[in-house]
Amino acid sequence: QKEVEQNSGPLSVPEGAIASLNCTYSDRGSQSFFWYRQYSGKSPELIMSIYSNGDKEDGRFTAQLNKASQYVSLLIRDSQPSDSATYLCAVKPIRAGKSTFGDGTTLTVKP
Amino acid sequence: GAVVSQHPSWVICKSGTSVKIECRSLDFQATTMFWYRQFPKQSLMLMATSNEGSKATYEQGVEKDKFLINHASLTLSTLTVTSAHPEDSSFYICSAGATQTSGGGSRETQYFGPGTRLLVL
Numbered sequence: 542q543k544e545v546e547q548n549s550g551p552l553s554v555p556e557g558a559i560a561s562l563n564c565t566y567s568d569r570g571s572q573s574f575f576w577y578r579q580y581s582g583k584s585p586e587l588i589m590s591i592y593s594n595g596d597k598e599d600g601r602f603t604a605q606l607n608k609a610s611q612y613v614s615l616l617i618r619d620s621q622p623s624d625s626a627t628y629l630c631a632v633k634p635i636r637a638g639k640s641t642f643g644d645g646t647t648l649t650v651k652p
Numbered sequence: 653g654a655v656v657s658q659h660p661s662w663v664i665c666k667s668g669t670s671v672k673i674e675c676r677s678l679d680f681q682a683t684t685m686f687w688y689r690q691f692p693k694q695s696l697m698l699m700a701t702s703n704e705g706s707k708a709t710y711e712q713g714v715e716k717d718k719f720l721i722n723h724a725s726l727t728l729s730t731l732t733v734t735s736a737h738p739e740d741s742s743f744y745i746c747s748a749g750a751t752q753t754s755g756g757g758s759r760e761t762q763y764f765g766p767g768t769r770l771l772v773l
Contacts, residue, residue: 573761584767587654587763592759633760638760645695
């Protein structure tokens with residue numbers, strides 16, 4: 542079992558729809574959770590970080606964390622073609638040190 | 653804030669030569685920096701973790717004598733690919749850990765540089 546698992550996709554949604562990206566992790570001691578976006582040919586870019594159970598909203602993005610279920614998700618409302626990218630989930634077991642990345646979910650938003 | 657730069661952005665070299673890639677945190681001090689490699693349409697692969705002033709920790713299967721990492725200051729880490737061969741051609745990405753303090757605690761977030769594309773002929 543991988544430490545951080547994501548559906549590889551591709552996930553395809555129409556423009557304006559809600560895209561839901563999911564991630565599960567195996568280490569119950571994990572404390573920090575991140576979502577990165579990576580456009581083709583570019584490096585990852587931090588979108589959201591979340592540390593406590595519940596929802597965290599930033600513009601069209603909402604991160605949801607459920608530590609009991611070891612599950613973190615990213616919702617993208619009003620999806621735009623410019624949101625088409627690979628989304629990486631990252632989990633950090635302690636406050637500092639290396640994050641473990643999932644393999645990413647490729648999202649395509651169709652006009 | 654939390655900007656990481658890399659230089660060069662791309663490099664083409666002949667087989668057998670060495671290539672140095674620089675990673676700088678521009679507006680924060682990074683105790684920890686990370687080096688990744690990514691082949692086309694594949695996942696990020698962590699190569700090593702470097703801490704300022706100490707030896708880097710390499711991931712299993714990564715040759716430390718081939719990929720030399722130096723983290724001489726809190727804002728600069730370098731990766732040198734020694735005796736590069738065509739199979740070393742890849743996208744090399746660094747990231748730096750930025751520490752934020754709030755509510756009596758501190759947390760570290762990784763910010764990525766723009767990457768260096770290496771082509772070895």
